[in-house]
Amino acid sequence: MHRNLPQTILDLAADRHGLVAMRTKIDGRWQDIGWLNLARQARRFAAGLMALDIRPGDRVAIMSPNRPEWAFADLGIMACGAVTVPIYQTEGAEAAAYILDNSGSRVVFVRTFEELRKVESRLDNLPDLEHIVLIEGAADRQPVLDLRHFLPDSFDEEAVNARMQAVAREDLASIVYTSGTTGPPKGAMLTHDNILSAVEAAAETFSIDTGDSCLSFLPLSHVFERVDGYYFMLIQGATINYAESIDSVPTNLQEVKPTLVISVPRLFEKM
Numbered sequence: 169m170h171r172n173l174p175q176t177i178l179d180l181a182a183d184r185h186g187l188v189a190m191r192t193k194i195d196g197r198w199q200d201i202g203w204l205n206l207a208r209q210a211r212r213f214a215a216g217l218m219a220l221d222i223r224p225g226d227r228v229a230i231m232s233p234n235r236p237e238w239a240f241a242d243l244g245i246m247a248c249g250a251v252t253v254p255i256y257q258t259e260g261a262e263a264a265a266y267i268l269d270n271s272g273s274r275v276v277f278v279r280t281f282e283e284l285r286k287v288e289s290r291l292d293n294l295p296d297l298e299h300i301v302l303i304e305g306a307a308d309r310q311p312v313l314d315l316r317h318f319l320p321d322s323f324d325e326e327a328v329n330a331r332m333q334a335v336a337r338e339d340l341a342s343i344v345y346t347s348g349t350t351g352p353p354k355g356a357m358l359t360h361d362n363i364l365s366a367v368e369a370a371a372e373t374f375s376i377d378t379g380d381s382c383l384s385f386l387p388l389s390h391v392f393e394r395v396d397g398y399y400f401m402l403i404q405g406a407t408i409n410y411a412e413s414i415d416s417v418p419t420n421l422q423e424v425k426p427t428l429v430i431s432v433p434r435l436f437e438k439m
Contacts, residue, residue: 170337170364170368171333171335171336171337171360172246172332172335172336172337172339172341172360172364173243173246173341173360173363173364173399174210174214174243174244174246174247174332174335175247175332175333175335176364176403177210177243177399177402177403178206178207178210178211178243178247178332180203180402180403180405181203181204181206181207184203184378184405185202185203185204186202187202187203187378187405187407188200188201188202188203188407189201189202189203189205189206189402189407189408190206190236190239190407190408190409190410191407191408191409191410191424192235192236192409192410193410193412193420198409198423198424201236206236206239206240209236209240209244210239210240210243210244210247211244211247211323211325211328211329212240212244212319212320212323213240213241213243213244213245213247213319214243214244214245214247214248214328214331214332215244215320215323215324215327215328216244216301216318216319216320217244217245217248217250217275218248218327218328218331219320220274220275220298220299222245222248222250222274222275223248223249223250224248224249224250224331224334224335224339225249225250225251225340226250226251226274226275227250227251227253227271227272227273227274227296227343228241228245228250228251228252228253228273228274228275228276228277229252229253229254229255229267229268229271229273229275229276229277230242230245230252230253230254230255230276230277230388230389231255231256231257231259231264231276231277231278231279231283231286231287232257232277232278232279232283232303233257233279233387233413234384234385234386234387234388234393234410234411235279235303235410236410237277237279237303237315238388239388239398239402239408241277241301242254242388246335246341246342246360247328247331247332247335248328248331248332249331249332249334249335249339251271251340251341251342251343252341252342252343253267253268253271253273253342253343253345253355254342254344254345254388254389254394255267255268255276255345255389256387256389257279257283257389259286260286261285261286261287261289261290262290263348263353264283264286264287264290265286265287265290265293265294266352266353267345267353267355268287268290268294268296268297269293269294269295269296270345270353270355271343271345271355272296273296273297274296274297274298274299275297275298275299275300275301276297276299276300276301277301277303278300278301278302278303279302279303279304280302280303280304280305281302281305284300284302284312287300288300288312291311297311298311299311299312299313300312300313301313301314301315301318302314302315303315335360336360337359337360337361337364338359338360338361339359339360340357340358340359341358341359341360341362341363342357342358342363343355343356343357343358344356344358344389344391356391358391363395363399366395366400367395367399367400367403370395370396370400371400371403371404376400376401376404376405376406376428377404377405377406378405378406379427380401380404380405380406380407380426380427380428381406381407381408381409381424381425381426381427381428382397382401382406382407382408382409382426382427382428382429382430383409383410383411383417383420383421383424383426383429384397384398384408384409384410384411384430385411385414385417385420385431386430386431386432392430392432393430396430397430401428406427406428409424409426417435
C-alpha cells in the first residue's frame with residue numbers, strides 16, 4: 169500500500185529515469201520533462217517552501233492553469249507536509265480571496281500578473297497570507313517572490329526526504345472548494361488516503377502504462393482532472409501533455425496524438 173502521494177510518485181523516478189513524465193509546448197515546440205527532472209523540481213519547490221517556514225498542515229494555494237509548475241508546486245507542497253488549496257485561475261478577486269482566507273493559506277502560487285493583481289487587490293483582507301510566488305515574470309515588490317528567488321539552486325535533499333517520509337496516508341493532502349453556486353464555497357478536505365484509494369481503484373479498472381500518453385486540459389483545480397488526469401497518469405507511467413489552452417485542444421490533440429483523453433461529454437459534443 170502506498171504511504172502518501174508525493175512519495176508514491178517521486179519514488180518512481182529512479183526506475184523511470186529514461187522516460188518522459190510530462191511535455192509542454194514552449195515557443196512552438198513540445199519540450200520533454202523527464203522523470204528525474206520532475207522529481208528534482210518537486211523537491212526544489214518543497215525546499216523553497218520549507219525555507220519560507222511552511223510546516224506540516226499549513227495551507228498553500230495554487231492559482232494557475234494546467235502546466236508543469238502546477239504539478240511541481242503541488243508535489244512540493246505535499247512533500248513538505250503542507251496542504252494544497254487549488255483555485256481556478258478564472259476566479260474573480262473576491263472569490264479567490266474568500267478561498268485564501270477561509271483556508272488560511274500562507275502562500276499562494278500565481279501564474280501571471282493577472283492573477284497576482286487579483287490577490288494583491290484583497291491583501292488587506294488576507295491576514296494569513298505571507299507570500300505570493302509568481303510563476304511567470306519578475307517580482308519587484310513584497311510580498312511577491314518570483315521563481316528565480318523562490319527556488320533554491322541547492323538544497324538539503326535529505327531534509328526534504330525526511331519531511332516527505334513523515335507524511336502519513338491519513339494526513340490531509342488537499343482542500344478542494346465547491347463552485348459555490350448554492351451558497352459560499354465549501355472546502356472538501358481530502359486525505360492522501362482518499363486520493364490514493366481513488367487512484368488504486370482506477371488502476372484495477374484501466375490498463376495504462378508507460379506506453380500511454382494523455383492531453384491535460386480540464387482544470388487541475390477540479391478533482392476529476394487532478395486525480396485521473398494527473399496522479400493516476402503519473403503513477404501508472406503515462407506521459408502528460410499539457411494543452412496550450414482550451415481553444416488549442418483540437419490542434420494539440422493532432423500534434424501529440426494521445427492514447428488517452430480525460431474529458432467531459434460537453435467537449436466531445438463540440439468536436
